[in-house]
Amino acid sequence: MADDEIILSELDDEELVAQMFDDLYDGLREEIEEGVRILLDRGWTPYDILTKALVGGMTIVGADFRDGILFVPEVLLAANAMKGGMAILKPLLAETGAPRVGKMVIGTVKGDIHDIGKNLVSMMMEGAGFEVVDLGINNAVEKYLEALETEKPDILGMSALLTTTMPYMKVVIDTLKEKGIRDDYIVLVGGAPLNEEFGRAIGADAYCRDAAVAVETAKSLVGRKHNQIGA
Ligand code: B12
Numbered sequence: 420m421a422d423d424e425i426i427l428s429e430l431d432d433e434e435l436v437a438q439m440f441d442d443l444y445d446g447l448r449e450e451i452e453e454g455v456r457i458l459l460d461r462g463w464t465p466y467d468i469l470t471k472a473l474v475g476g477m478t479i480v481g482a483d484f485r486d487g488i489l490f491v492p493e494v495l496l497a498a499n500a501m502k503g504g505m506a507i508l509k510p511l512l513a514e515t516g517a518p519r520v521g522k523m524v525i526g527t528v529k530g531d532i533h534d535i536g537k538n539l540v541s542m543m544m545e546g547a548g549f550e551v552v553d554l555g556i557n558n559a560v561e562k563y564l565e566a567l568e569t570e571k572p573d574i575l576g577m578s579a580l581l582t583t584t585m586p587y588m589k590v591v592i593d594t595l596k597e598k599g600i601r602d603d604y605i606v607l608v609g610g611a612p613l614n615e616e617f618g619r620a621i622g623a624d625a626y627c628r629d630a631a632v633a634v635e636t637a638k639s640l641v642g643r644k645h646n647q648i649g650a
Contacts, residue, residue, distance in 0.1 A: 428457050436472050443476035444483075446496025448503040455504045465511040469539070470631075473504050477535065481611075498535055505538060513545040520547065521641040523607075524566045525576035526554030528587040533580035536610060536630075540576065543630040544637060549574075560591050567595075567604065573641050576633070577623075579610040589621040596622070605640045607633060 427450065430438055435454060442450040451473075458468045480497045483489040489497075523544055527537050534556050541551045552570050554562055567575060575595075579585040588608050595601040601622070608623045618626030624640060627633040 427453050432458070432461065432463075436475070439472045440476040440479055443473070443497050443500050444480055444489075446493065446500050448500040451500040451504045452507060455507050459507075459511075465508040466543075469505070469508055469512070469542075473501055474539070477501055501535060502538070505535075505542065509542050509545075512542050520549055520638060521573040522550040522552070522570065523574040523576055523637065524552045524554065524563070524570050524572040525578070526558040526563065526566075527556040527578045527580075528584050528591070529557055529559045530587065531579050531581055531584035532556045533578070533610070536580065537576075537578040540578070540609065540627075540630045540633045543634050547634045547638065549634075549637065560594050563591050564594065564598075567600070572604065573644060574605045574607055574637055576607045576609070579608075580612065582612050585610065585612055585617065586621075588623065592622045605637070605644060607636060607640075609633060 425438060427435060427438060435457060439451060439454040442454065454472065455468055458472065459465070477497065480489060480494060484494050523541075525537060525541055525544075527534055537553070537556075541553050544551050552566060552572065554566055563575065563577075566572075575591075577588045577591060579588060592601065592606060595604070595606075605625075606623045607625050607627055608618050608621070609627045609629075613626055615626045625636045627636050
Protein backbone atom coordinates (compact mmCIF):
# COMPACT_ATOMS: atom_id res chain seq x y z
CA MET A 420 0.00 0.00 0.00
CA ALA A 421 1.26 3.47 -0.87
CA ASP A 422 0.59 4.66 2.67
CA ASP A 423 3.41 2.42 3.86
CA GLU A 424 5.93 5.25 3.53
CA ILE A 425 3.98 7.54 5.82
CA ILE A 426 5.52 7.66 9.27
CA LEU A 427 2.72 8.84 11.53
CA SER A 428 5.01 10.20 14.23
CA GLU A 429 6.63 12.56 11.72
CA LEU A 430 3.37 14.30 10.86
CA ASP A 431 2.31 17.43 12.68
CA ASP A 432 -0.94 17.30 14.63
CA GLU A 433 -3.14 18.54 11.82
CA GLU A 434 -1.62 16.19 9.25
CA LEU A 435 -1.83 13.31 11.68
CA VAL A 436 -5.54 13.85 12.34
CA ALA A 437 -6.15 14.08 8.58
CA GLN A 438 -4.19 10.84 8.10
CA MET A 439 -6.23 9.21 10.88
CA PHE A 440 -9.43 10.18 9.06
CA ASP A 441 -8.04 8.33 6.01
CA ASP A 442 -6.90 5.36 8.08
CA LEU A 443 -10.27 5.09 9.80
CA TYR A 444 -11.94 5.26 6.41
CA ASP A 445 -9.68 2.43 5.25
CA GLY A 446 -10.34 0.40 8.42
CA LEU A 447 -6.69 0.31 9.47
CA ARG A 448 -6.96 -0.57 13.15
CA GLU A 449 -3.25 -0.70 13.97
CA GLU A 450 -2.62 2.68 12.37
CA ILE A 451 -5.52 4.18 14.32
CA GLU A 452 -4.15 2.74 17.55
CA GLU A 453 -0.72 4.16 16.75
CA GLY A 454 -2.22 7.57 15.94
CA VAL A 455 -4.08 7.62 19.25
CA ARG A 456 -0.89 6.79 21.15
CA ILE A 457 1.06 9.51 19.36
CA LEU A 458 -1.58 12.14 20.17
CA LEU A 459 -1.60 11.02 23.80
CA ASP A 460 2.21 11.36 23.90
CA ARG A 461 1.82 14.87 22.50
CA GLY A 462 -0.40 15.81 25.42
CA TRP A 463 -3.80 15.62 23.75
CA THR A 464 -6.60 14.82 26.18
CA PRO A 465 -8.37 11.50 25.65
CA TYR A 466 -11.59 13.46 25.13
CA ASP A 467 -10.12 15.56 22.33
CA ILE A 468 -8.70 12.50 20.60
CA LEU A 469 -12.06 10.79 20.82
CA THR A 470 -14.10 13.67 19.52
CA LYS A 471 -11.70 15.32 17.06
CA ALA A 472 -9.82 12.37 15.56
CA LEU A 473 -12.11 9.35 15.97
CA VAL A 474 -15.66 10.73 15.86
CA GLY A 475 -14.52 13.24 13.24
CA GLY A 476 -13.32 10.37 11.05
CA MET A 477 -16.46 8.34 11.63
CA THR A 478 -18.57 11.29 10.47
CA ILE A 479 -16.92 11.07 7.06
CA VAL A 480 -17.51 7.31 6.94
CA GLY A 481 -21.15 7.94 7.85
CA ALA A 482 -21.65 10.44 5.06
CA ASP A 483 -20.15 8.12 2.43
CA PHE A 484 -22.17 5.16 3.70
CA ARG A 485 -25.30 7.28 3.37
CA ASP A 486 -24.36 8.29 -0.15
CA GLY A 487 -23.70 4.72 -1.27
CA ILE A 488 -19.93 5.20 -1.66
CA LEU A 489 -19.09 2.84 1.20
CA PHE A 490 -20.87 -0.44 1.99
CA VAL A 491 -21.42 -2.53 5.10
CA PRO A 492 -18.12 -4.50 4.98
CA GLU A 493 -16.07 -1.30 4.74
CA VAL A 494 -18.06 0.38 7.48
CA LEU A 495 -17.54 -2.66 9.71
CA LEU A 496 -13.79 -2.37 9.19
CA ALA A 497 -13.93 1.34 10.01
CA ALA A 498 -15.96 0.55 13.13
CA ASN A 499 -13.39 -2.04 14.12
CA ALA A 500 -10.57 0.50 13.73
CA MET A 501 -12.55 3.01 15.76
CA LYS A 502 -13.02 0.43 18.52
CA GLY A 503 -9.24 -0.16 18.59
CA GLY A 504 -8.70 3.52 19.30
CA MET A 505 -11.53 3.66 21.82
CA ALA A 506 -10.10 0.69 23.73
CA ILE A 507 -6.90 2.66 24.41
CA LEU A 508 -8.83 5.73 25.54
CA LYS A 509 -11.39 3.94 27.69
CA PRO A 510 -9.26 3.38 30.82
CA LEU A 511 -7.90 6.92 30.55
CA LEU A 512 -11.36 8.45 30.38
CA ALA A 513 -12.46 6.33 33.32
CA GLU A 514 -9.40 7.33 35.32
CA THR A 515 -10.46 10.84 36.25
CA GLY A 516 -10.94 9.74 39.84
CA ALA A 517 -14.32 11.43 40.03
CA PRO A 518 -16.47 10.21 42.92
CA ARG A 519 -19.30 7.82 42.02
CA VAL A 520 -22.18 10.02 41.05
CA GLY A 521 -24.72 7.41 39.99
CA LYS A 522 -25.32 4.22 38.09
CA MET A 523 -26.55 3.62 34.55
CA VAL A 524 -27.76 0.58 32.67
CA ILE A 525 -27.37 1.11 28.92
CA GLY A 526 -28.10 -0.96 25.82
CA THR A 527 -28.97 -0.78 22.14
CA VAL A 528 -32.58 -1.78 21.49
CA LYS A 529 -33.90 -4.95 19.89
CA GLY A 530 -33.20 -5.35 16.18
CA ASP A 531 -30.33 -2.89 16.25
CA ILE A 532 -26.65 -3.81 16.28
CA HIS A 533 -25.10 -0.33 16.18
CA ASP A 534 -22.97 0.11 19.29
CA ILE A 535 -20.28 2.71 18.66
CA GLY A 536 -22.35 5.63 19.96
CA LYS A 537 -23.57 3.64 22.94
CA ASN A 538 -20.00 2.61 23.78
CA LEU A 539 -18.91 6.22 23.58
CA VAL A 540 -21.66 7.29 25.95
CA SER A 541 -20.63 4.47 28.34
CA MET A 542 -17.01 5.58 28.26
CA MET A 543 -17.82 9.22 28.86
CA MET A 544 -20.22 8.39 31.66
CA GLU A 545 -17.60 6.24 33.35
CA GLY A 546 -15.13 9.07 32.94
CA ALA A 547 -17.57 11.38 34.68
CA GLY A 548 -17.83 9.03 37.65
CA PHE A 549 -20.88 6.94 36.80
CA GLU A 550 -20.92 3.19 37.19
CA VAL A 551 -22.09 1.78 33.85
CA VAL A 552 -23.62 -1.63 33.17
CA ASP A 553 -23.55 -2.21 29.42
CA LEU A 554 -26.09 -4.69 28.07
CA GLY A 555 -24.65 -4.62 24.56
CA ILE A 556 -26.81 -4.71 21.44
CA ASN A 557 -30.18 -6.10 20.35
CA ASN A 558 -31.89 -5.90 23.75
CA ALA A 559 -35.48 -7.04 24.17
CA VAL A 560 -37.59 -5.42 26.87
CA GLU A 561 -37.06 -8.44 29.15
CA LYS A 562 -33.31 -7.85 29.13
CA TYR A 563 -33.76 -4.24 30.24
CA LEU A 564 -36.24 -5.24 32.97
CA GLU A 565 -33.94 -7.94 34.30
CA ALA A 566 -31.00 -5.54 34.46
CA LEU A 567 -33.06 -2.83 36.16
CA GLU A 568 -34.10 -5.27 38.81
CA THR A 569 -30.67 -6.70 39.52
CA GLU A 570 -28.59 -3.55 39.07
CA LYS A 571 -30.95 -0.95 40.53
CA PRO A 572 -29.49 1.92 38.51
CA ASP A 573 -30.47 5.60 38.64
CA ILE A 574 -30.56 5.78 34.85
CA LEU A 575 -31.75 3.63 31.99
CA GLY A 576 -30.09 4.53 28.68
CA MET A 577 -31.30 3.26 25.34
CA SER A 578 -29.64 3.65 21.95
CA ALA A 579 -31.13 3.20 18.46
CA LEU A 580 -29.62 4.11 15.10
CA LEU A 581 -32.38 2.94 12.81
CA THR A 582 -35.74 4.54 12.15
CA THR A 583 -37.14 1.01 12.26
CA THR A 584 -35.80 0.26 15.75
CA MET A 585 -36.29 3.60 17.52
CA PRO A 586 -40.02 2.94 18.19
CA TYR A 587 -38.93 0.01 20.36
CA MET A 588 -37.82 2.50 23.00
CA LYS A 589 -41.48 3.32 23.53
CA VAL A 590 -42.24 -0.38 24.00
CA VAL A 591 -39.71 -0.46 26.84
CA ILE A 592 -40.98 2.74 28.45
CA ASP A 593 -44.62 1.63 28.15
CA THR A 594 -43.73 -1.67 29.82
CA LEU A 595 -42.09 0.21 32.70
CA LYS A 596 -45.28 2.26 33.03
CA GLU A 597 -47.47 -0.86 33.04
CA LYS A 598 -45.36 -2.30 35.82
CA GLY A 599 -45.61 0.95 37.78
CA ILE A 600 -41.83 1.43 37.86
CA ARG A 601 -41.36 4.11 35.20
CA ASP A 602 -40.66 6.86 37.72
CA ASP A 603 -38.04 4.83 39.56
CA TYR A 604 -35.57 5.58 36.75
CA ILE A 605 -34.29 8.45 34.71
CA VAL A 606 -34.69 7.37 31.08
CA LEU A 607 -32.21 8.83 28.60
CA VAL A 608 -32.39 8.04 24.89
CA GLY A 609 -30.02 8.72 22.02
CA GLY A 610 -29.00 7.81 18.50
CA ALA A 611 -28.61 9.69 15.23
CA PRO A 612 -32.22 9.44 13.96
CA LEU A 613 -33.79 10.64 17.23
CA ASN A 614 -34.59 14.17 18.29
CA GLU A 615 -35.98 15.96 21.30
CA GLU A 616 -39.53 15.78 20.10
CA PHE A 617 -39.29 12.01 19.72
CA GLY A 618 -37.82 11.71 23.20
CA ARG A 619 -40.70 13.67 24.64
CA ALA A 620 -43.32 11.78 22.61
CA ILE A 621 -42.21 8.36 23.89
CA GLY A 622 -42.01 9.55 27.50
CA ALA A 623 -38.23 9.61 28.03
CA ASP A 624 -36.78 12.09 30.52
CA ALA A 625 -34.36 13.40 27.93
CA TYR A 626 -32.96 12.91 24.47
CA CYS A 627 -29.20 13.52 24.30
CA ARG A 628 -27.59 14.53 21.05
CA ASP A 629 -24.13 13.28 21.98
CA ALA A 630 -22.07 11.75 24.76
CA ALA A 631 -21.09 15.10 26.29
CA VAL A 632 -24.73 16.17 26.53
CA ALA A 633 -25.55 12.73 27.98
CA VAL A 634 -23.06 13.29 30.81
CA GLU A 635 -24.34 16.79 31.60
CA THR A 636 -27.98 15.71 31.48
CA ALA A 637 -27.30 12.63 33.60
CA LYS A 638 -25.48 14.67 36.25
CA SER A 639 -28.20 17.26 36.48
CA LEU A 640 -31.11 14.78 36.54
CA VAL A 641 -29.42 12.48 39.07
CA GLY A 642 -28.69 15.51 41.26
CA ARG A 643 -32.34 16.52 41.09
CA LYS A 644 -33.50 12.97 41.86
CA HIS A 645 -31.24 12.70 44.91
CA ASN A 646 -32.43 16.10 46.17
CA GLN A 647 -36.03 14.98 45.85
CA ILE A 648 -35.30 11.83 47.82
CA GLY A 649 -33.42 13.85 50.44
CA ALA A 650 -36.23 16.38 50.79
C1 B12 B 1 -21.16 2.28 11.66
C2 B12 B 1 -22.52 2.05 11.03
C3 B12 B 1 -22.93 0.73 10.84
C4 B12 B 1 -22.10 -0.47 11.30
C5 B12 B 1 -22.28 -0.61 12.83
C6 B12 B 1 -21.04 -1.10 13.54
C7 B12 B 1 -21.16 -0.95 15.03
N1 B12 B 1 -20.46 -1.82 15.71
O1 B12 B 1 -21.83 -0.09 15.56
C8 B12 B 1 -22.74 -1.62 10.47
C9 B12 B 1 -21.96 -1.77 9.17
C10 B12 B 1 -22.82 -2.97 11.18
C11 B12 B 1 -24.11 -1.03 10.14
C12 B12 B 1 -25.18 -1.82 9.76
C13 B12 B 1 -26.40 -1.30 9.32
N2 B12 B 1 -26.68 0.01 9.15
CO1 B12 B 1 -25.58 1.46 9.84
N3 B12 B 1 -24.54 2.98 10.12
C14 B12 B 1 -23.34 3.14 10.65
C15 B12 B 1 -22.98 4.65 10.59
C16 B12 B 1 -22.08 4.87 9.36
C17 B12 B 1 -22.28 5.26 11.77
C18 B12 B 1 -22.95 5.07 13.13
C19 B12 B 1 -21.97 5.47 14.19
O2 B12 B 1 -21.32 4.63 14.79
N4 B12 B 1 -21.82 6.79 14.40
C20 B12 B 1 -20.85 7.35 15.31
C21 B12 B 1 -21.43 7.46 16.71
C22 B12 B 1 -20.39 8.07 17.63
O3 B12 B 1 -22.56 8.32 16.67
P1 B12 B 1 -24.00 7.88 17.19
O4 B12 B 1 -24.18 6.43 17.04
O5 B12 B 1 -25.02 8.77 16.60
O6 B12 B 1 -23.94 8.15 18.76
C23 B12 B 1 -23.86 9.42 19.38
C24 B12 B 1 -25.23 10.06 19.65
O7 B12 B 1 -26.24 9.63 18.78
C25 B12 B 1 -25.50 9.76 21.09
N5 B12 B 1 -26.08 8.48 21.48
C26 B12 B 1 -26.12 7.31 20.84
N6 B12 B 1 -26.67 6.36 21.58
C27 B12 B 1 -27.04 6.92 22.74
C28 B12 B 1 -27.68 6.38 23.86
C29 B12 B 1 -27.95 7.20 24.94
C30 B12 B 1 -28.62 6.64 26.14
C31 B12 B 1 -27.60 8.58 24.89
C32 B12 B 1 -27.91 9.43 26.03
C33 B12 B 1 -26.94 9.11 23.77
C34 B12 B 1 -26.67 8.29 22.70
O8 B12 B 1 -24.21 9.83 21.65
C35 B12 B 1 -23.28 9.19 20.75
C36 B12 B 1 -21.91 9.73 20.99
O9 B12 B 1 -21.79 11.10 20.82
C37 B12 B 1 -24.41 5.31 10.43
C38 B12 B 1 -24.43 6.69 9.77
C39 B12 B 1 -24.79 7.81 10.72
N7 B12 B 1 -24.69 8.98 10.20
O10 B12 B 1 -25.14 7.62 11.86
C40 B12 B 1 -25.15 4.22 9.65
C41 B12 B 1 -26.67 4.12 9.70
C42 B12 B 1 -27.17 4.33 11.13
N8 B12 B 1 -26.91 2.73 9.30
C43 B12 B 1 -27.94 2.59 8.53
C44 B12 B 1 -28.39 1.35 8.00
C45 B12 B 1 -29.55 1.45 7.03
C46 B12 B 1 -27.81 0.14 8.37
C47 B12 B 1 -28.22 -1.26 7.89
C48 B12 B 1 -29.73 -1.52 7.84
C49 B12 B 1 -27.55 -1.49 6.54
C50 B12 B 1 -27.90 -2.77 5.83
N9 B12 B 1 -28.49 -2.58 4.68
O11 B12 B 1 -27.64 -3.84 6.31
C51 B12 B 1 -27.53 -2.17 8.93
C52 B12 B 1 -28.45 -2.44 10.15
C53 B12 B 1 -27.98 -3.52 11.06
C54 B12 B 1 -28.82 -3.55 12.31
N10 B12 B 1 -29.79 -4.43 12.37
O12 B12 B 1 -28.61 -2.78 13.24
C55 B12 B 1 -28.64 3.93 8.28
C56 B12 B 1 -29.95 4.09 9.06
C57 B12 B 1 -31.02 4.76 8.21
C58 B12 B 1 -32.30 4.87 8.92
N11 B12 B 1 -32.95 5.96 8.64
O13 B12 B 1 -32.72 4.07 9.69
C59 B12 B 1 -27.51 4.95 8.63
C60 B12 B 1 -28.03 6.30 9.15
C61 B12 B 1 -26.69 5.16 7.34
C62 B12 B 1 -27.50 5.76 6.20
N12 B12 B 1 -27.63 7.02 6.11
O14 B12 B 1 -28.03 5.04 5.40
N13 B12 B 1 -24.11 0.32 10.25
